[in-house]
Amino acid sequence: MSTSDAAQQQPSAASITPHSGKLGIMIPGMGAVATTFVAGVEAVRKGIAHPIGSLTQMGTVRLGKRTDGRSPKVTEFVPLATLDDLVFTGWDIFEDNMYDAATHAGVLDQRLLDQLKPFLSSVKPRAAVFDHNYVKKIDGPNVKKGKSKMDLAEQLRADIRDFRKTSGASRLVTMWCGSTESYIEATAAHQSVKAFEKALHESDEMIAPSMIYAYASLMEGVPFANGAPNLTVDLPVMLELSRKNDAPICGKDFKTGQTLMKTVLAPAFKARLLGLSGWYSTNILGNRDGEVLDDPGSFKTKEESKLGVLEHILQPALYPDLYGNIFHKVRINYYPPRGDNKEGWDNIDIFGWLGYPMQIKVDFLCRDSILAAPIVLDLVLFVDLAQRCSELKGIGIQEWLSFYFKSPMTAPGLYPEHDLFIQLMKLKNTLRHLKGEELITHLGLEYYD
Numbered sequence: 279m280s281t282s283d284a285a286q287q288q289p290s291a292a293s294i295t296p297h298s299g300k301l302g303i304m305i306p307g308m309g310a311v312a313t314t315f316v317a318g319v320e321a322v323r324k325g326i327a328h329p330i331g332s333l334t335q336m337g338t339v340r341l342g343k344r345t346d347g348r349s350p351k352v353t354e355f356v357p358l359a360t361l362d363d364l365v366f367t368g369w370d371i372f373e374d375n376m377y378d379a380a381t382h383a384g385v386l387d388q389r390l391l392d393q394l395k396p397f398l399s400s401v402k403p404r405a406a407v408f409d410h411n412y413v414k415k416i417d418g419p420n421v422k423k424g425k426s427k428m429d430l431a432e433q434l435r436a437d438i439r440d441f442r443k444t445s446g447a448s449r450l451v452t453m454w455c456g457s458t459e460s461y462i463e464a465t466a467a468h469q470s471v472k473a474f475e476k477a478l479h480e481s482d483e484m485i486a487p488s489m490i491y492a493y494a495s496l497m498e499g500v501p502f503a504n505g506a507p508n509l510t511v512d513l514p515v516m517l518e519l520s521r522k523n524d525a526p527i528c529g530k531d532f533k534t535g536q537t538l539m540k541t542v543l544a545p546a547f548k549a550r551l552l553g554l555s556g557w558y559s560t561n562i563l564g565n566r567d568g569e570v571l572d573d574p575g576s577f578k579t580k581e582e583s584k585l586g587v588l589e590h591i592l593q594p595a596l597y598p599d600l601y602g603n604i605f606h607k608v609r610i611n612y613y614p615p616r617g618d619n620k621e622g623w624d625n626i627d628i629f630g631w632l633g634y635p636m637q638i639k640v641d642f643l644c645r646d647s648i649l650a651a652p653i654v655l656d657l658v659l660f661v662d663l664a665q666r667c668s669e670l671k672g673i674g675i676q677e678w679l680s681f682y683f684k685s686p687m688t689a690p691g692l693y694p695e696h697d698l699f700i701q702l703m704k705l706k707n708t709l710r711h712l713k714g715e716e717l718i719t720h721l722g723l724e725y726y727d
């Protein structure tokens with residue numbers, strides 16, 4: 279029997295509808311991340327910058343044996359929408375168009391923004407569904423009024439239909455880039471579509487604005503990706519709607535700076551059976567996101583998302599001597615002088631052979647939105663692919679997109695994979711599977727036959 283580092287079973291290819299027409303991207307929250315993404319797409323379209331950090335634009339997928347020399351680009355391998363296909367709209371509580379919002383965010387060089395000004399100025403925010411109780415540090419004038427939360431959901435659905443018509447888009451995706459909302463847990467209102475709709479009519483206070491966007495999108499058959507740590511689609515009601523309407527969901531919380539590093543380093547410690555006694559992570563950042571996270575309610579939502587990572591990677595129940603007693607602390611400090619240029623500091627106390635202690639210090643001087651923008655691009659393209667794919671459109675949660683999230687959604691009861699390289703393998707094997715290519719297992723014995 280021949281052995282292979284590509285698994286033996288060769289699945290048949292899934293049926294994928296071609297991507298004809300435009301893809302409309304709808305973004306609740308036109309702040310730093312959203313404007314850096316949209317400006318970046320336009321800059322790449324104009325040939326004045328490269329889409330660095332984007333797997334869909336720059337990545338490849340190895341196919342078959344290592345000796346086959348087949349590594350097509352992702353864009354050649356699966357039928358993704360092109361950057362030229364993308365059209366945009368959004369919602370925000372502020373009235374700034376994307377040029378003004380990008381200028382305010384201060385992420386991109388003003389000279390670059392000025393080259394993109396006509397395009398960016400044309401993307402204007404629709405009035406938002408907003409509740410100050412959920413985001414305490416900001417307030418703005420561009421907000422919808424309604425008799426009930428159901429009324430607000432109907433207004434969002436009308437916005438979606440309007441954008442579909444006026445943009446001529448053949449498909450739509452909603453990508454949440456709005457602020458982090460206050461921490462809440464699911465209640466009876468979130469357990470089914472029936473209960474949720476009753477709660478919408480009653481304007482139940484446990485329904486956060488992001489959930490109203492998600493409900494409106496899924497009701498319109500539009501996939502929803504969640505870039506914030508909010509509960510939004512992590513709820514039975516949304517899973518039910520997603521599956522019923524073939525509108526994929528994924529989330530949550532973009533994995534950009536510190537957590538990206540954590541999910542690279544922690545698997546390395548576990549691989550080498552090095553122990554961990556403490557991991558202290560602190561951040562200083564001065565953008566609007568940092569200001570919102572200065573509120574304890576919003577911080578708690580972010581903290582929960584950042585803290586779960588180590589537990590799942592290190593599996594203390596399996597390795598009590600190595601990981602049974604870890605002190606893990608995450609802090610976020612609002613420090614205006616830094617703007618979007620965050621500094622993420624990690625002090626890591628590990629121990630090796632015979633328990634001898636060692637320390638690692640990581641000081642990541644990163645740019646938050648520069649790291650987030652390519653993730654947004656990949657997510658909208660992959661989520662659109664999922665909706666055109668017979669095998670993925672009806673399954674609800676797209677766990678294969680865990681690669682992009684701090685707190686990946688999974689089927690109920692299933693623990694998430696946080697290790698970046700397991701996540702990457704899962705993503706690429708999903709693409710291989712969809713195309714009927716052999717999965718890569720890295721066994722590789724056939725090279726020694």
Ligand SMILES: NC(=O)c1ccc[n+]([C@@H]2O[C@H](COP(=O)([O-])OP(=O)(O)OC[C@H]3O[C@@H](n4cnc5c(N)ncnc54)[C@H](O)[C@@H]3O)[C@@H](O)[C@H]2O)c1
Binds near residue numbers: 507533
């Ligand atoms: N690297 C990163 O930048 C990163 C990483 C992970 C997660 N995130 C999350 O992504 C989100 C966006 O980050 P950002 O840096 O762009 O923040 P930002 O403050 O610049 O932008 C958020 C925008 O959302 C708007 N908003 C808030 N509530 C809204 C609502 N209900 N409807 C419409 N608009 C609303 C705000 O007015 C603001 O313009 C945040 O939740 C953040 O925590 C960002």
